[in-house]
Amino acid sequence: MNKFIPVYEPLFDGNEKKYLAECIDNGWIGANGPFVQKVEKEFAQYCGQKYGSCITNGTAALDVTLKSMKDMYRWEDNSEIIVPTFNIISSVLACVYNKLKPIFVDCENKTFNIDTEKIERHLTKNTKAIIMVHMYGLPSEADSIKQIAEQYNLKIIEDAAQAHGLEYKHQKCGSFGDASTFSFFTNKHICSGEGGIVLTSDEEIINKVNYYKNLCFTKEKFIHYDLGQNLRMTNLQAAVIYAQFEKIEKTIKIKQDLGNIYQDLLSDLPVKLPEKETPYAKNNYWVFPIIINDYLKINSKELATKLREKNIETRPLFYPLHKQPIIKKLGYNDNINRPVSENIYNKGLYIPMGLTLTKDDMKYISDCLHQILN
Numbered sequence: 001m002n003k004f005i006p007v008y009e010p011l012f013d014g015n016e017k018k019y020l021a022e023c024i025d026n027g028w029i030g031a032n033g034p035f036v037q038k039v040e041k042e043f044a045q046y047c048g049q050k051y052g053s054c055i056t057n058g059t060a061a062l063d064v065t066l067k068s069m070k071d072m073y074r075w076e077d078n079s080e081i082i083v084p085t086f087n088i089i090s091s092v093l094a095c096v097y098n099k100l101k102p103i104f105v106d107c108e109n110k111t112f113n114i115d116t117e118k119i120e121r122h123l124t125k126n127t128k129a130i131i132m133v134h135m136y137g138l139p140s141e142a143d144s145i146k147q148i149a150e151q152y153n154l155k156i157i158e159d160a161a162q163a164h165g166l167e168y169k170h171q172k173c174g175s176f177g178d179a180s181t182f183s184f185f186t187n188k189h190i191c192s193g194e195g196g197i198v199l200t201s202d203e204e205i206i207n208k209v210n211y212y213k214n215l216c217f218t219k220e221k222f223i224h225y226d227l228g229q230n231l232r233m234t235n236l237q238a239a240v241i242y243a244q245f246e247k248i249e250k251t252i253k254i255k256q257d258l259g260n261i262y263q264d265l266l267s268d269l270p271v272k273l274p275e276k277e278t279p280y281a282k283n284n285y286w287v288f289p290i291i292i293n294d295y296l297k298i299n300s301k302e303l304a305t306k307l308r309e310k311n312i313e314t315r316p317l318f319y320p321l322h323k324q325p326i327i328k329k330l331g332y333n334d335n336i337n338r339p340v341s342e343n344i345y346n347k348g349l350y351i352p353m354g355l356t357l358t359k360d361d362m363k364y365i366s367d368c369l370h371q372i373l374n
Helices: 014-024 034-047 057-072 090-097 141-152 203-211 236-244 248-266 300-308 325-330 339-347 357-371
Strands: 051-055 081-082 102-106 125-132 153-158 179-183 194-198 289-294 348-351
Touching: 014 179, 014 194, 014 236, 034 051, 034 102, 034 153, 034 194, 051 057, 057 090, 057 125, 057 153, 057 179, 057 194, 057 203, 057 248, 081 090, 090 102, 125 141, 194 203, 194 357, 236 248, 248 289, 248 357, 289 339, 300 357, 325 339
Parallel strands: 081 102, 081 125, 125 153, 153 179
Antiparallel strands: 051 194, 179 194, 289 348
């Protein structure tokens, strides 16, 4: 098979072109347009929050959320924020840019989400919040995290960047945080190339977010009392997001169907496949990670190279944050091993899981994996 199979390819088969044309025809392509307002209102309602604020991307959404909460709650510099070490670096950026200290907690092996049983050992009198990340299509144990937060008077920032439409005990992800953030990056269930949103039911938080994302403008135009950023989303981006949002349930169904096909095709391989479900959630298969069994000598980088030779694109799993060179440079490395996340990175990758993937594509991927691993 000579066809290149990308790790992800989006599907624009809804009203994307129609809504983009509408923006162009009426001339409203910039910020604060009608599609921005629709996304903010309707996506917040969908996730069970009162307010939404569209942002340029998911990383910026985390940044402005922490900035707003630090200001509101008067957290001192170097206040500590609990962060899952198996995670993209965005949460670290948000902490460092706001002079907060990330504290890294290992993940658990089944879902790759933060190990809630290890959180309390990392708490100190300086801990102010937990960043709860939903990983790879399965949610974190929200009840346990909320219980810890209530016991120690901590705030929860819910990073739901990968969790569009995902549910925990039949409640939408994005509804559990004091503030929650999403990404609309190209490979998300709702995508516009880039984009993000902050959700909350706290009016003071959303007002702070709107203030800091808009250059700290006040009623006295062009007079500034604080330093903010320009993080406004364009109406063009929001038009695509809104069209994608309209078909979110269809998208989740496609992804779950693809996930079930992979589960059948790969069940006899010497790898750990994603959990189909947990006691509190069904996998919505944002991606399809596989973890090579320890007794095999091949690692994830070698497997990725062999698959790339067969025109199959893959992605490595997250390199643990506590091992990142920049973390050592910044002085946040505590020299403590987090063995679960380290092993997952060394032995794991994810395979193509785009919305345009065909059964023939998946059969070819399966055949190649069987050939290499068996």
